Amino acid sequence: MARAVSTQHKTIATAAAWIVALLIFFPILYTIITSFKSEQEAIQGFNLFPSGTTESYTAVEAQSGYFKFFLNSVFLSVGSTILALLVAIPAAWSMAFSPGKWTKDILMWMLSTKMMPAVAVLFPIYLIFRDTGLLDSRIGLMVMLMLINLPIVVWMLYTYFREIPGEILEAARMDGASLWNEIVYVLTPMAVPGIASTMLLNIILAWNEAFWTIRLTTTEAAPLTAFISSFSSPQGLFWAKLSAASTLAIAPILIMGWFSQKQLVRGLTFGAVK
Amino acid sequence: MATQQTRSLARFMMAPSVVLLFVWMIVPLAFTLWFSFQQYNPLNPIRDGFVGFSNYALFYSNPAFLQSILNTLILVGSVLLITVIGGILLALLIDQPMWGQGIVRILVISPFFVMPPVAALVWKNMIMHPQYGVFADIARFFGGQPIDWFGQYPMLAIIIIVAWQWLPFATLILLTSLQSLDGEQKEAAEMDGAGFISRFIYLTLPHMSRAITVVLLIQTIFLLSVYAEILVTTNGGPGYASTNLPFLVYQKALLEFKIGQASAGGIIAVILANIVAFFAMRAVGRNLDK
Numbered sequence: 001m002a003r004a005v006s007t008q009h010k011t012i013a014t015a016a017a018w019i020v021a022l023l024i025f026f027p028i029l030y031t032i033i034t035s036f037k038s039e040q041e042a043i044q045g046f047n048l049f050p051s052g053t054t055e056s057y058t059a060v061e062a063q064s065g066y067f068k069f070f071l072n073s074v075f076l077s078v079g080s081t082i083l084a085l086l087v088a089i090p091a092a093w094s095m096a097f098s099p100g101k102w103t104k105d106i107l108m109w110m111l112s113t114k115m116m117p118a119v120a121v122l123f124p125i126y127l128i129f130r131d132t133g134l135l136d137s138r139i140g141l142m143v144m145l146m147l148i149n150l151p152i153v154v155w156m157l158y159t160y161f162r163e164i165p166g167e168i169l170e171a172a173r174m175d176g177a178s179l180w181n182e183i184v185y186v187l188t189p190m191a192v193p194g195i196a197s198t199m200l201l202n203i204i205l206a207w208n209e210a211f212w213t214i215r216l217t218t219t220e221a222a223p224l225t226a227f228i229s230s231f232s233s234p235q236g237l238f239w240a241k242l243s244a245a246s247t248l249a250i251a252p253i254l255i256m257g258w259f260s261q262k263q264l265v266r267g268l269t270f271g272a273v274k
Numbered sequence: 275m276a277t278q279q280t281r282s283l284a285r286f287m288m289a290p291s292v293v294l295l296f297v298w299m300i301v302p303l304a305f306t307l308w309f310s311f312q313q314y315n316p317l318n319p320i321r322d323g324f325v326g327f328s329n330y331a332l333f334y335s336n337p338a339f340l341q342s343i344l345n346t347l348i349l350v351g352s353v354l355l356i357t358v359i360g361g362i363l364l365a366l367l368i369d370q371p372m373w374g375q376g377i378v379r380i381l382v383i384s385p386f387f388v389m390p391p392v393a394a395l396v397w398k399n400m401i402m403h404p405q406y407g408v409f410a411d412i413a414r415f416f417g418g419q420p421i422d423w424f425g426q427y428p429m430l431a432i433i434i435i436v437a438w439q440w441l442p443f444a445t446l447i448l449l450t451s452l453q454s455l456d457g458e459q460k461e462a463a464e465m466d467g468a469g470f471i472s473r474f475i476y477l478t479l480p481h482m483s484r485a486i487t488v489v490l491l492i493q494t495i496f497l498l499s500v501y502a503e504i505l506v507t508t509n510g511g512p513g514y515a516s517t518n519l520p521f522l523v524y525q526k527a528l529l530e531f532k533i534g535q536a537s538a539g540g541i542i543a544v545i546l547a548n549i550v551a552f553f554a555m556r557a558v559g560r561n562l563d564k
Binding site for chain 1: 281283284287288291292294295298302303305306309367368371372373374375377378379380381382383384385386387388389390392393395396397399400401408412438441442446447450484485488492495498499501502505506507509519520523524527528536537539540541543544546547548550551
């Protein structure tokens with residue numbers, strides 16, 4: 001009897017969850033479907049079965065040079081992440097392994113910088129960028145994205161490094177390992193998973209950042225966020241093209257995101273929920 | 275264990291992060307504060323100079339400023355309400371035993387990874403468009419009149435879009451917390467005859483309270499600065515109907531070049547964020563002590 005109830009329960013839960021999940025996913029699904037329609041099909045009412053044409057994809061590249069924006073997105077998100085890691089790893093490392101009196105305060109202060117609204121510094125940053133010729137430059141934007149995400153990177157690394165047991169280090173030292181050997185052979189292998197998770201989440205955040213990437217670029221350094229925003233004042237029929245451009249813009253990050261659910265929880269809650 | 279030498283090494287390793295963040299935060303913020311007491315217009319510099327608090331006074335006298343603060347609060351409040359309640363319900367649902375749980379999770383979390391301009395444009399054109407959108411198709415199917423979402427209910431439309439983006443985040447965090455609930459405790463409560471409702475109120479909800487706090491705080495930080503969604507859908511309109519504080523600051527600074535007013539708006543945004551930050555820090559800080 002208990003078994004039958006549980007199967008029934010499971011069936012209802014499954015049906016309900018799938019319906020809700022598909023409703024939530026629907027806008028993404030419909031975008032992917034529409035990207036395989038022609039512009040004429042795209043405006044002829046609700047239709048889940050596209051003709052399968054890829055003309056929108058070729059049009060997006062031919063008319064707007066999609067690939068350049070894509071490359072900028074890759075360069076900016078990966079570049080800013082690597083830069084942030086280079087700055088953050090030593091900091092997180094020292095905070096986790098030789099915490100001082102001020103470590104906690106410094107961490108909290110870093111977190112507080114993340115809470116400063118971007119608009120509060122919009123004009124000064126804009127001026128600084130304009131006067132130093134960094135406006136619409138990849139390097140300038142890369143540094144900007146690095147600074148925005150630096151607190152999250154330090155925090156995430158810190159929560160990972162803190163879990164590396166200190167006894168292992170002592171054991172290595174007892175066995176006569178030098179500091180250099182300790183870092184290369186003991187610490188690094190244990191830190192790599194944490195660094196990789198941090199990197200993944202940070203690339204996602206940088207890829208989707210949609211304030212500075214739009215405001216500090218015009219054409220040369222513009223990533224996909226800026227490119228897609230240019231569709232807000234369209235000319236003529238563009239539903240299928242918008243869908244194709246959107247699908248291409250979100251696909252890589254969507255797939256990365258699916259693999260990073262756990263890291264996402266940890267990174268975005270600053271370790272408060274694991 | 276830590277010697278004087280490792281201490282100074284630690285300080286040296288921390289320096290780049292601290293210095294960079296400090297410079298990035300303090301220098302521009304000081305500029306903004308300075309500008310907020312100035313009349314400064316790069317296009318019309320004749321009347322430039324110190325004006326005291328008059329830029330701030332505009333927030334009381336100018337309806338656009340008041341409306342933008344109101345819109346900011348409405349947007350943050352509604353999205354928080356929708357995502358937290360929706361997130362709890364969804365997390366409870368997904369936590370049930372079912373077939374294909376992994377795929378359900380992936381489908382539900384997906385909107386969070388969609389970049390804001392894409393999310394907003396997809397909703398604007400494919401879903402809410404009064405002529406070609408799916409909502410219009412549904413309305414016509416039932417013989418109704420399609421709604422012009424962004425013309426008639428711009429704030430509601432933006433709230434729906436932003437809630438769609440953040441519901442997955444809330445769900446994921448709350449689900450993670452739910453799954454860390456001790457199974458034995460749940461069973462014990464069940465054995466004692468506690469029904470679903472009382473188990474939820476006395477066991478599940480207290481267990482999730484910390485996760486709920488974290489969701490509220492982190493979402494507030496991000497929701498206070500919603501920008502791209504408004505830029506690509508309503509552009510703040512009609513009139514100022516869907517202009518929030520960040521959007522108004524952007525308009526004043528980069529479109530109208532009224533830097534003084536924009537800076538005052540920026541400082542008010544900082545004050546708003548600081549009120550939130552104060553509570554956020556306490557919640558996260560408690561976690562550090564354990």
